Amino acid sequence: MSVRERKERERAHRHQLIVTTARELAEEQGWEAVTTRRLAERIEYSQPVLYSHFRGKREIVGAVALEGFAELAAAMRRAVADSSGGRAAVSALAETYVGFAERNPALYDAMFLLDTGLPFADAATPAPLREGFGALLDTLRDVAGDADPGLFVEVFWAAMHGLVALTRSGRLPAEGSAQRLDLLVDRFAGRP
Amino acid sequence: MSVRERKERERAHRHQLIVTTARELAEEQGWEAVTTRRLAERIEYSQPVLYSHFRGKREIVGAVALEGFAELAAAMRRAVADSSGGRAAVSALAETYVGFAERNPALYDAMFLLDTGLPFADAATPAPLREGFGALLDTLRDVAGDADPGLFVEVFWAAMHGLVALTRSGRLPAEGSAQRLDLLVDRFAGRP
DNA sequence: TCGGATGTCTAGCGATGCTAGAATCGGGGG
DNA sequence: CCCCCGATTCTAGCATCGCTAGACATCCGA
Numbered sequence: 001m002s003v004r005e006r007k008e009r010e011r012a013h014r015h016q017l018i019v020t021t022a023r024e025l026a027e028e029q030g031w032e033a034v035t036t037r038r039l040a041e042r043i044e045y046s047q048p049v050l051y052s053h054f055r056g057k058r059e060i061v062g063a064v065a066l067e068g069f070a071e072l073a074a075a076m077r078r079a080v081a082d083s084s085g086g087r088a089a090v091s092a093l094a095e096t097y098v099g100f101a102e103r104n105p106a107l108y109d110a111m112f113l114l115d116t117g118l119p120f121a122d123a124a125t126p127a128p129l130r131e132g133f134g135a136l137l138d139t140l141r142d143v144a145g146d147a148d149p150g151l152f153v154e155v156f157w158a159a160m161h162g163l164v165a166l167t168r169s170g171r172l173p174a175e176g177s178a179q180r181l182d183l184l185v186d187r188f189a190g191r192p
Numbered sequence: 193m194s195v196r197e198r199k200e201r202e203r204a205h206r207h208q209l210i211v212t213t214a215r216e217l218a219e220e221q222g223w224e225a226v227t228t229r230r231l232a233e234r235i236e237y238s239q240p241v242l243y244s245h246f247r248g249k250r251e252i253v254g255a256v257a258l259e260g261f262a263e264l265a266a267a268m269r270r271a272v273a274d275s276s277g278g279r280a281a282v283s284a285l286a287e288t289y290v291g292f293a294e295r296n297p298a299l300y301d302a303m304f305l306l307d308t309g310l311p312f313a314d315a316a317t318p319a320p321l322r323e324g325f326g327a328l329l330d331t332l333r334d335v336a337g338d339a340d341p342g343l344f345v346e347v348f349w350a351a352m353h354g355l356v357a358l359t360r361s362g363r364l365p366a367e368g369s370a371q372r373l374d375l376l377v378d379r380f381a382g383r384p
Numbered sequence: 385t386c387g388g389a390t391g392t393c394t395a396g397c398g399a400t401g402c403t404a405g406a407a408t409c410g411g412g413g414g
Numbered sequence: 415c416c417c418c419c420g421a422t423t424c425t426a427g428c429a430t431c432g433c434t435a436g437a438c439a440t441c442c443g444a
Contacts, residue, residue: 007390007391035430035431035432036431036432036433037430037431045392046392046393046394047393047432047433047434048392048393048433048434048435049391049392049393050433051432051434052391052392056432056433057432057433112358112361112363113361115361120362120363120364120365121363121364121365147375147378148371151368151371151372151375152375154364154368154372155351155355155372155375155376155379158351158354158355158357158358158364158372159347159350159351159354160354161354161357161358162349162350162351162352162353162354162355162357163347163350165350165353165357166304166349166350166353169304169305169307170312171304171312171313172312172313172346172350173312173313176343176346179340179343180343180346180347180350183339183343183344183347184347184351186339187347187379187380188379199421227399227400227401228400228401228402229399229400229401237423237424238423238424238425239401239403239424240402240403240404240423240424240425241422241423241424242402243401243402243403244422248401248402249401249402
């Protein structure tokens with residue numbers, strides 16, 4: 001039954017190829033350029049093949065987003081570990097988050113802007129998502145004071161997301177981005 | 193030359209009809225349901241008429257957004273005036289902002305999510321937009337401490353937007369929304 | 385070697401935003 | 415008063431979108 005195994009391996013490989021190609025294409029030309037036709041052409045298969053791997057375009061975006069959550073969580077863990085704790089850890093966290101969004105704009109959109117159908121804060125929430133929230137939680141717990149840590153994380157995360165989203169859509173000017181982030185960290189982790 | 197005046201009046205009326213209809217349709221069924229065909233049918237004209245008033249769909253969304261900015265600014269001014277100042281004013285501001293987003297989800301999307309081409313923080317920024325920022329500025333200046341008031345407003349606004357955006361897209365649970373907003377106000381205007 | 389299942393592709397459906405060119409309407413000059 | 419001409423509006427269509435039914439090919443196991 002080695003034939004079946006080989007086929008499954010090839011299928012998994014093609015599955016990953018679709019996700020990777022979608023991500024590349026999105027990062028190159030934005031998600032609006034990621035059409036099923038273009039995607040099919042790039043992977044050198046016809047469109048229906050996409051639908052044998054994913055329920056639809058939305059699920060492909062979701063798969064890309066999932067990669068992003070794993071990478072962001074890892075990056076945040078690393079940044080915190082390399083910092084000296086306390087306010088510095090929060091600052092490192094925030095800069096990593098915003099830096100990640102700047103370096104991977106399309107990936108960030110898939111994670112936090114587009115409709116992916118991924119369940120957040122739910123029994124079925126995928127592991128990489130929980131990991132990301134956990135990374136935030138472990139760092140921010142120390143500075144949350146008497147506030148509920150979970151709530152504290154949610155608000156801090158939302159604030160960072162707001163800054164990223166408004167800046168990326170041109171509703172906040174690009175200049176002053178660093179100062180805004182500093183001010184935010186001040187408010188949540190105290191002055192240096 | 194009264195004929196010309198009448199025609200201009202009718203044209204302006206139809207212009208507003210398009211904006212109002214787009215807004216209604218968006219609030220009823222979401223922006224993805226606002227297609228040029230449906231919009232044309234509702235105003236009882238053919239599609240090309242839309243393009244004699246607006247450069248494209250994006251500009252229609254922008255016109256709707258502009259209405260929203262004027263309404264939001266007015267609502268915030270009112271809420272602040274009715275409050276007792278200090279932290280209460282900030283709290284009233286925040287609740288008005290979030291309440292506005294909840295009551296007018298499609299309008300909020302047009303203002304802060306969708307691509308409208310409206311220039312923010314720019315020489316050409318339309319008056320209603322400046323007014324909204326001004327309403328925030330006048331209230332938050334008192335609690336900004338030694339931080340730059342403009343920067344302070346931007347960060348507070350971004351935080352509120354983050355909460356709204358993540359909640360509306362299902363990335364934050366609806367329950368706990370009030371507590372999160374309270375926590376945010378605590379961080380920017382101090383504990384009560 | 386051949387039958388059948390598995391996999392893939394061609395072709396097409398109903399939408400979308402937008403536009404060129406035909407048709408119609410109405411105001412102003414003879 | 416009538417009729418012409420310019421402005422206005424509509425019909426019809428283009429390219430593209432996500433998605434799918436059914437024809438076709440390919441390859442494994444007997």
